[in-house]
Structure formats: C-alpha cells, structure tokens
Amino acid sequence: MPSPGVQASSLVVRLARELRTALDQRFAAFGLTSQQAGLLVHVFTGQSSQRRLADLLGTDTAGITRLVDRLAAKELVRRVPDPADRRAVVVELTKAGRSLIPELPPVFEAVAADLTRGVDPGDAAALLQTMLANLTDQDAD
Secondary structure, three states, rough: OOOOHHHHHHHHHHHHHHHHHHHHHHHHHHOOHHHHHHHHHHHHOOOOHHHHHHHHHHOHHHHHHHHHHHHHHHEEEEEEEEOOOOEEEEEEOOOOHHHHHHHHHHHHHHHHHHHHHOOHHHHHHHHHHHHHHHHOOOOOO
C-alpha cells in the first residue's frame, strides 16, 4: 500500500491531467487549447513578453514560440517590436483575439466551479496556495 504522501502526489498528478482535459474540452468550442486561452488572457492583462508568458504558462522558450506561432496563424496575436528594447518582440492581441477575451474567463470560472463543487472556494484556494508555496519556497500569503 502506497504511503499517504505517494497517494496525495498521485492524486495531484491525476487532478492536473483532469483539469487540463476539462479546460481543453471547453476551449475546443473556440478552436483553442487551455494553454492558448491562458496566453490570450495574460496578453490582455498586460503580459506581453514571451519570456514572462512562458513563465506564467509553465513552458520553455521553444514551447512559447510554438504557442505564439499557432495563435499568430489563427490571427489572434501578432509579434511586434518591443518599444523598450529594439532587439526584442512583444506579443499583442489582434482585433480577433480581443473579441475572444470576454468568452474566456467564464470558461476558466466554470471549470473552477466544477473543481471546487462541495468545497469552500476560499479553503481550496488557501490549500492550493500553501501547497504551491511548499514547492516553490515562497510564503503562503
């Protein structure tokens, strides 16, 4: 019989997989993956550096390049020169990308509601924040 710690780790891995699947299924209606939707929302909120986007989405340089390439091919984002650093580019939403933004947060919220059904959302957020802090050596605040 696995230890409680191993059981908890296994559940976290399964939860992450099921969460990604649930989000991807709902975002498929928009022709997006959950990661693509996340990138669009982050760009909308002012995150435009590919490096920062990679950090926020948990991917590497190659992964963020592919992600931006796919969204650019869908004409939802474009790369433009960074006004603060002429050697760099930033990601910005196109008109089509901006028109999708109002549709995306409700999907994230609906899946979060499904996830926390039967659990106080504040308790769930506090537990997840503590777990994240435990792994990233940050304060749980």
